[in-house]
Amino acid sequence: MKHLNPVGLFLFSCTCLQLSAAAPARAGISREAEALVNWKASLVSADESLGSWSLANSTSLCSWTHIVCDPAGHITGLSLGGTSLNGTLDRLDFSAFPQLKNLILSNNSLYGTIPAGIGNLTSLVQLYISGNPYLRGAIPHSIGQLKHLSGLVLSDVGLDGTLPEEIGNLTTLEQLRLNSVPLTGSIPPTIGMLAKLRVLSMQQNNLTGNIPLQIGNMTELYALYFSDNYLEGQLPGTISNLINLQELDLSINQLGGHIVTDLGNSSSLYTVDIAHNNFSGLFLSSICMGSVLHTVGAGYNGFTGIHHQTFQNCTSLQNVVCTANNIVADIRDIFGEHLGQLRMIAFSKNQLYGTLLTDEGEVFFCNYTSLDLIELSNNVLHGGLSKCFWDIPWLGFMDLSNNPFNGIVPLSRSFPYALEYLRLANNHFEGPFPLALKKCKNLITLDLGGNNFSGTIPSWISKGLPGL
Numbered sequence: 001m002k003h004l005n006p007v008g009l010f011l012f013s014c015t016c017l018q019l020s021a022a023a024p025a026r027a028g029i030s031r032e033a034e035a036l037v038n039w040k041a042s043l044v045s046a047d048e049s050l051g052s053w054s055l056a057n058s059t060s061l062c063s064w065t066h067i068v069c070d071p072a073g074h075i076t077g078l079s080l081g082g083t084s085l086n087g088t089l090d091r092l093d094f095s096a097f098p099q100l101k102n103l104i105l106s107n108n109s110l111y112g113t114i115p116a117g118i119g120n121l122t123s124l125v126q127l128y129i130s131g132n133p134y135l136r137g138a139i140p141h142s143i144g145q146l147k148h149l150s151g152l153v154l155s156d157v158g159l160d161g162t163l164p165e166e167i168g169n170l171t172t173l174e175q176l177r178l179n180s181v182p183l184t185g186s187i188p189p190t191i192g193m194l195a196k197l198r199v200l201s202m203q204q205n206n207l208t209g210n211i212p213l214q215i216g217n218m219t220e221l222y223a224l225y226f227s228d229n230y231l232e233g234q235l236p237g238t239i240s241n242l243i244n245l246q247e248l249d250l251s252i253n254q255l256g257g258h259i260v261t262d263l264g265n266s267s268s269l270y271t272v273d274i275a276h277n278n279f280s281g282l283f284l285s286s287i288c289m290g291s292v293l294h295t296v297g298a299g300y301n302g303f304t305g306i307h308h309q310t311f312q313n314c315t316s317l318q319n320v321v322c323t324a325n326n327i328v329a330d331i332r333d334i335f336g337e338h339l340g341q342l343r344m345i346a347f348s349k350n351q352l353y354g355t356l357l358t359d360e361g362e363v364f365f366c367n368y369t370s371l372d373l374i375e376l377s378n379n380v381l382h383g384g385l386s387k388c389f390w391d392i393p394w395l396g397f398m399d400l401s402n403n404p405f406n407g408i409v410p411l412s413r414s415f416p417y418a419l420e421y422l423r424l425a426n427n428h429f430e431g432p433f434p435l436a437l438k439k440c441k442n443l444i445t446l447d448l449g450g451n452n453f454s455g456t457i458p459s460w461i462s463k464g465l466p467g468l
Contacts, residue, residue: 029073033058035096043087050083074099081106081128088112095120102126106153113137114159119145130155130177137161139181144169155179155201162186163202168193179225180204187231192217201225203249208232211255216241227251227273234258240265251275251297259284266290273297275321282307283327288314299323299346308333319344323375330354331381332364342368346375348399355383363389373397377423381405387412390436394418401425401447409434419443426450433457 033055040046040053052064062069068077076099085108094117101123111134119142121127127149129135135157143152144166150173159181167176168190174197183205192214194200198221207229215224216238222245231253240262247270248263256278263272267290275297285307287293293314303325311317311334318341327350334352345365356363365371366388377399384407391412401423408431409424419440430452437443438460 029061030058031093031096032075033061035093036064039089039092042091043085045084045086047083047085068102070099076100077102077104079104080108083108085110089115089118092117094118097121099123101148104128105132107131110135114140116140116142118142121146122148124149126151128153129157132157134158139164141166143167146170147172149173151175153177154181157181160184163188163191165190167191170194171196173197174220175199177201178205182206184208186210187212189214191215194218196220199223202229204228206230210234211236211239213238215239219243221245222268223247225249226253229253231255235260235263237262239263242266245269247271249273250277253277255279256302258282262286267292269293271295274301275299277301279303281305283310283322285310288312288317292316295319297321299325301325303327305329306334309335311335311339314339316341318342318370321346322350323347324349326351328353331356331376331379332358335364339368341370343370343394344373345371346373347379348375348377350379352376352379352381354381356381356389357383357386365389366391369393371395372418375399376403377401379403384408385410396442397421399423400427403427405429407431411436417442421445423447424451428452430454437461 036053037055040050049065061067062073066079066083067075070076075097078100079102081104085105088111090112100121103121103124103126106128110132113136114129118140122145124146125148127146130153133156137159138161139154139159141164143164147169149170152173152175155177156179162185163183165188167188171193173194176194176197177199179201183202186209187207189212192212195217197218200218200221201223203225209231210233211226211231213236215236219241221242224245227249232255234257235255237260240260243266245266246268251273254277258281259279263284269287269290270292271294272287278301280302281304283298283303283306287296288311291313294316295318299321300323304327306327306329311320317339321344323346329352331352331354356365358364363386365374366386369392371392372394373396381403382405385405387410396418397420404427406428409429420442421444425447428451432455433453435458
């Protein structure tokens with residue numbers, strides 16, 4: 001009997017080991033192909049681009065459309081956004097994809113529920129199922145098994161039910177978007193376990209209850225969107241821990257009480273929208289601590305006061321909307337003199353008092369040369385106007401109606417050409433009709449009623465201003 005050469009025996013052994021190791025790998029890849037083909041067969045319809053999905057072509061799985069593989073041939077990515085998928089996820093064997101990292105199913109016509117089996121995708125990093133309005137049921141509790149998930153987007157779907165407490169298990173999550181789901185119930189305190197979260201968006205749902213104290217644990221958060229829900233109670237003091245916050249939108253809720261004075265602790269705060277709530281007391285004074293604030297929306301609340309020159313350090317501020325509060329303040333105490341970036345000032349339906357004129361007789365807004373909207377109607381502002389008001393080049397909308405302003409509307413060589421909307425009604429202006437309006441060729445709305453103007457309305461008003 002011949003003895004095997006030791007080298008030959010070694011090579012033979014290695015070959016056997018490689019074959020035995022390759023067999024499960026091939027079986028796994030074959031299972032992935034079968035899972036996709038079976039799911040495709042269960043769909044009512046799908047995009048023609050899925051034509052390559054066939055078992056006859058299973059040896060070239062990684063060349064199938066919408067698929068990404070790793071070097072070993074396992075599927076790591078399924079990018080099926082906008083591929084006209086019409087059907088359910090019931091026949092998709094999630095357990096066949098242990099290496100899958102990215103699953104994109106957005107903007108399709110999927111219906112039915114999200115199966116609990118989705119929790120078997122334990123390697124998943126990105127899960128996007130947004131834009132499937134016919135999906136129903138609740139977010140499965142098994143979602144908490146996706147321990148490597150960094151992005152979860154389930155917006156614009158037809159799910160219902162509450163946000164499961166297991167969401168707190170996703171401790172690697174950096175982005176959570178659950179807009180227009182619509183979720184019900186309260187926000188679970190376990191959400192505070194998402195310490196790496198940077199974006200939290202749950203707008204246009206039916207969420208109720210308080211914002212949990214644990215929200216302050218998410219110190220990496222830079223965007224927080226809770227608008228258009230039914231949240232109530234006071235803002236938790238822990239929100240001041242969000243020192244990296246750039247964008248905050250809590251508008252259209254039932255939040256109330258006084259706002260914690262440390263809301264402006266973030267030196268990066270860029271946008272704050274708390275409009276349409278029940279907040280009261282003094283408007284927060286520290287909002288401009290970082291001097292990068294761009295937009296403030298606080299209209300339709302119950303604020304009664306505002307700290308002296310709250311916005312004096314807001315050198316980047318462009319939009320301030322505090323319409324329909326009960327703010328009692330001298331308008332010149334609210335703003336600083338160096339807000340040259342301001343584009344929109346809206347404080348109608350408050351109790352602002354004082355005059356727009358400086359001690360030198362100029363309107364202090366004249367320093368704000370970027371203004372395109374001034375809304376100060378329904379206050380108790382008095383005094384006259386300065387002709388420099390009409391030198392603001394981009395001014396398109398101005399409403400000073402229902403105040404006790406008085407005096408003659410001053411003339412100017414350069415009435416703002418962009419002016420489309422002008423209301424000076426129900427004041428105490430007097431003198432002749434402002435002839436300089438003839439230059440405002442873009443004027444669409446003009447209301448000067450309820451004043452003490454004298455003389456006749458000029459004949460050119462109907463011909464010279466064709467937009468009226």
